[in-house]
Amino acid sequence: MGKKRRWPIAIACLALVTACGGGRTGTPPSATVPAAGSSPGRPSTSPAAAATGETVVSPAWKPVKGAKLEGSAALLDVAATGPGDAWAVGYKGSAEDREGSPALQHWDGTRWTQTTVSPSDARHLVGVSAGGPDDVWVVGNAESAYAAHWDGGRWTGWHPFGVADDYSLSDVATTGEHAWLVGRTPSQGVIMEWTGRGFRNALRADGYFTAVTAKPGHVWAVGTDAPPGTPGTPMVWHGTAVSGPDIQSWQRGRTPEIAGGVLRRVWMVTPSDVWAVGSVSPPDGAAEVPLVLHFDGASWQQVQVPVPRGRLDGVTASKPDDVWISGIDADHSGQVLFLHFDGQKWTPSYGPLLRRERADQQYPESDDIGRTGITRVPGSSRLWAVGSVGWGDAEAAFILRHN
Template sequence: MRITRRWPVAMACLALATACGGGPETPAEGASAPRTSTMSEIDTPTPVPTPSPVPASEWKPAGNARLTSAAALREIAATGPRDAWAVGYQRSAEDREGTPALQHWDGVRWTQTAVSENDAWHLVGVSAASPSDAWIVGNARGPYAAHWDGLRWRGWHPYGDAEDYHLTDVTTGRAGTWFAGRSSTQGLIARWTGRGFRTILRADGQFLSITAAPGHVWAVGSDVPASTNGPEQGMPMIWHGRAVSGPEIQSWERITLPEITGGVLRDVWMISPSDVWAVGGVISPDGAAEIPLVLHWDGTTWGRAGVPVSRGGLQGVTAFGAGDVWLSGADDSQPGRPLFLHFDGRSWTASYGPLLRAWREEQPYTASHLVRVTRVAHVPGTSRLWAVGSVGEGDDEDDFVLTRG
């Protein structure tokens, strides 16, 4: 029997590189020294006990992504009820990297689009602005990015076969297309110029997620480089880019937060320039436990929000508006069930997806029954939500797709 130690939800360690196809790398324009943000409620809030037993779930399985064994979905993006993209991997195991998974929802069913494993072993990020404008990112021997124009996917290897560079996230929309990632020692932010990729910022640590709107870019992660063994040694990292005059992002600054040792931010969502959410976890020094970490920007300061879960980690955030924010992740007290947290503008409510797996005495891994990752996305123009992720690990990992509303 293969038994492995259970670790908390792993921090995404996927990457970016030096200047890519066409555009020369330049230093960050207008980069400034770190700015200290007075964080409210920085002490760990007293959690509200997780309700038990769990009420019937409002989240239901949605279609069948038809992935092949040892599979996971890592992110989903939707532009409407008949257009959504989900990315991840399949055929993965302890002794092989696996092959990329790219799924499309047309309002009726999920269909798979082929992506060569020569381009990416795993796809890790997706963003869509319209049915004819979507981007995906992934990694193999080097980072990979591809664009959907409504008819076909066109891909690039922005940094060649740079194995120590990874792309971790992409965002596209009215503010253009931006990428987050890392090398072995630094976090990287790049953008699509229309003809190539240009590295805009390098910072010690690693970036795991990025969000943008006209005049603003926010990127989050950890100040621990990928080459460092263990996210528990670092603290959360937030960088802000903004336009000073005109539409171009010209000024970059790192927000210096009070110490949250062991903290890492895995996802960020901007509702408006004065309403930004970032989520992740605080990992114990021995790596055996994690508590949720939720930070909020109100236009003046970053504050820490207390949520009704005491043990577990968060990986996803999306919002319909300021009074309708959704987070996703895992709650240690409800193993096998995806966790969802809803903020209505005043308070938080925890809910759960269906039980995906129960503990089995002879399961191949100690974590085979645990939710590994849960990501969430809203469907514009509706009240509907998508959630994707995986349960289990190694060659005992399975993907899931859920919907609400």
């Protein structure tokens, strides 16, 4: 397309017209940009990036119609427990004069339907984790941070920090009886544990946490070691059980010193095979560079991927030689970038073009992908991807499926 684009500061809200039909047409109502910490959206820097536009589409990725989300809406995260059970979270109904309300969708094997969570508890849902059909956690933010658990019959919600309005949550991971929540306080990153009886502070560290992954006896949390808006380096903390099932020891991982690096998602295949993804913002204001780190049981190493500019938002894996990453290639910013690792090499592919550039569009980013998330479906070869396309008044949510 040859136009200059800036990477916006935070993700606003959206609602998608998919290529498969059945979606809404026209421009959504105007949307507000969430306050810092209210939802982990676009990066804090805004370097220019020229998009070249459309590229070859992978036929394996198909748009799937989600539940209708009124106004500007977004889906920010997705989790699945099997072919007939998946959850996607985000927000809807956002506009210049309102924050919007939570969006929570469920896949029952046939279609996506909307589930209700109280708008007074969370305007934006930002993370979801599912250990089974009767063990689903979501986290979000409004005046105060919010977490809720689905037991197969009903949702139960809490405000883990009470009424404190300077705290926020960004992700959650469940291990059955326990759940791990990450985010930040006004001055530090925080990891909290749901013990089955209540919440407790597990760890605080300089910087802030964006994502967490967990299995019994192991927890990995990632982010950056500087406050929002300040360049830092990638941050990883590892919690382990010393004796019994409880996490008792925390140690910061020795990651490469990458100035301007932030990790946005993490996935544990095994305790000795962990992947974390994000981006690096160069100090000269150039476009972001994709960032991939891998832990092999001994050390964290940076892994090079065949995309020179862009950002990585999601990672999932079924085994060591089947790793998938979702993100944005700045040179093809109108299509979701997917990277697949087969144990030997990385192969990039791209989802469908979700919106074409218009000469009269309100924002240069109105046809760009804004955010992505990805998850594998246990018991099958299927993948789900969610995200957003557009910016400001013209944002929209999407759901893609890989069979």
